[in-house]
Amino acid sequence: GAGVSQSPSNKVTEKGKDVELRCDPISGHTALYWYRQSLGQGLEFLIYFQGNSAPDKSGLPSDRFSAERTGGSVSTLTIQRTQQEDSAVYLCASSLGALLVEETQYFGPGTRLLVL
């Protein structure tokens, strides 16, 4: 594909509802990242997938957050029982391999989540 795509681009939901955010990485990229960007803040690492290895979930802020990556390609980030503090831009990035010095992370446009 031309780049990393994410859907939906915007999502408005009510507090307590579940949401699913989707990321389609660049074809052939084995590494996939999810980040959260709160208003006026930098990017906060959430989770990392690399090939068939166990994901690094160390950045997930609570057990309401989960993510999966099916078939080594598309990834879904799920937030259960959303709270107002979950409102943010959720960014996905992919890279050809894992090492920072070798592989640039390419970012999608993000999903803007607003929890009312």
Next chain:
Amino acid sequence: GESVGLHLPTLSVQEGDNSIINCAYSNSASDYFIWYKQESGKGPQFIIDIRSNMDKRQGQRVTVLLNKTVKHLSLQIAATQPGDSAVYFCAEGGSNDYKLSFGAGTTVTVRA
């Protein structure tokens, strides 16, 4: 125009002037640094990177300077153009790692 670390998150610069964006990084073990540009409504875009065995690296109209002694990184943009208006983030990590830590970002606004 010049920003100072994370305490001045905005920078206004006249078109044609040079811009200097500063970043104080936190982890002395970091040996790989990247600058990203994020335009409104878009994801961050890679600009330039530098490894800790270098103190300067140049790209097209951009220069990154690294001072490991004081853990300071700067991005210089020559002849700033309206298209340079964006939020600029520095990020640090281990060159053999996969995780990046991002700064809060500096908003650059170019005045015509």
